[in-house]
Amino acid sequence: MRDTQLAVRAHGLTKYFGDVVALDGVGLELEPGRIHGLAGPNGAGKTTLLGLLLGLAVADDGTLEVLGRPVGRALAAPDGVAGFVDGPGLYPSLTARRNLAALAALRGRDTRSTRIDEVLAEVGLTEVADDRVRGFSLGMRQRLGLAAALLTGPRLLVLDEPSNGLDPAGKRHVHAALRRLADDGVTVVLSSHRMDDLEALCEEVTILAAGRVRFSGPLGELAERTRELDHRLLTSDPAAARRVAAGVAGVRVPAGAGVVRGAEALVVRASGPAVEELVAALVAAGVRVREVAPVVPPLEAAFLALTEQQEDGE
Template identity: 70%
Template sequence: MDTPPAVRARGITKYFGEVVALDGVDLDVAPGQLHGLVGPNGAGKTTLLGLLLGLAVADKGNLEILGTPVGRALAVPDGVAGFVDGPGLYPSMTARQNLSALAALRGDGAQQIDEYLEQVGLTDVADDRVRGFSLGMRQRLGLAAALLTKPRLLILDEPSNGLDPAGKKHVYGVLTKLAADGTAVILSSHRMDDVEALCSEVTILATGRVAFTGPISKLASEDSELDYRVLTSNPVVARRVARETAGVRLQETDNPQDDAELLIISAPVPALDEFVKALVRQDVAVRELAPVVSPLEAAFLTLTEQAALTEQQETD
């Protein structure tokens, strides 16, 4: 028997008075998938996450979670966990006491509290009161609380807020392992680097509508032109090669002299490949080559600007 999708949404629409928060949203998330949810402020991300957690119900459309139709609030099936706008914690209790209270409510999981605290990197502060925790520590404790429920669908809203590099490493590790074990994870974030590092697919919301959904790799079209930072062993030759390579445009920087070490070029992928080949033929080493703006961020900006323009034209 085929495993049902973790999320299947069709035509989801949600109103708040006269405001259309979600407008015909479709969403598919498979088990074991890390799915990014991005969009500008007011795009409808928090509303959608609330529907998936059962905190509200759609006014129109059909929503299935873990194979179960959901038509009313607080009716999501067992196996769904997560948080919106930060985890709900008891500040006067310690991290361990917070998890113990949750385990007692569920009647399960108490024996794994230390394991989950270790997974999120909070073992050393397990007996400290949460009121003294930083934002990043609270986010990690919220993740540990979600793990207690052994979720099959995990919903996270800005889980990397306030995380230092060590904290981010713990969170990345936990989420990657969950997905490998078959848990679907929906990750809403304003940080494109988090989404690109973790997620195989992404949904971009703009003005309550889906501007794009699918594999992140599809956003980086070979025909689209991106800006790249280029650092080479011979900037003079590299600058000349850039001027001579078809499809490559050399951008002016704050230090536009021919011997300036850093070059900024604009090029589609095929022209970029030819530029690199030409540098190699000229015996010029490429020490750094990276997009100024990631393909996901570039697509995000383009799609959301287009959506905003379309909405404005529809209302005029």
């Protein structure tokens, strides 16, 4: 059964660095047992917000509650919170196993080898458990940082770009570990520049631009904000497909687009329902449809639209 208390409640969070406004009145409410994505362009305030959640910085204005407790003005990690920003802090001269033992001891946590072995297995580092960290790739360091956070048994896990440097196998281990945590009631907040990662993992997302929240809510609601997208169609007869597209309401061929990739694919701009009408019309006309896909994924398109509005001052 999931906790009904909010994992994070923020209101009017503001943070300055000299004359720079890193966060400008940010509000946020996160429910427990969910994976929440944080996205935004460089300088949007993502790392600053994560730092506040981890107790690495304090806000200049506004209120912040983490796991039901107000966060004060002292620099200290709230109880039950773990994670990292700007990459995990590790000891390069120690092995992965000894890193975890040392970090657990510093936090007063379980240093038994069985528990350390468990978290190493969760992130897929069992085979390199006794290798020195100085020889680890970026992706392996990210996974070890996640293992260190798991060792503390957090109720709120805060991760900054956890997919950096991960190969497909590493990404599979990390994604599986984060889903298991959420299923167990842990709240996960992760920042990423990769909208495909957010789409694969997150139920909801917050988009920041210039220190302000541009959107916060379910991923489906974000995708709906993009009414029209460019879609690439692979068909048995591109020329015929173009003629059919010209007769379907709500479908148009953007200037400079049209048939691309060696005259095999047709690019059209349309909403989701209009694309469905186009596919039905193509089938009725005897044109076989091999593939239909957005040129830019809907979530990425919505992200770009929201952040470009901010840059344009809208």
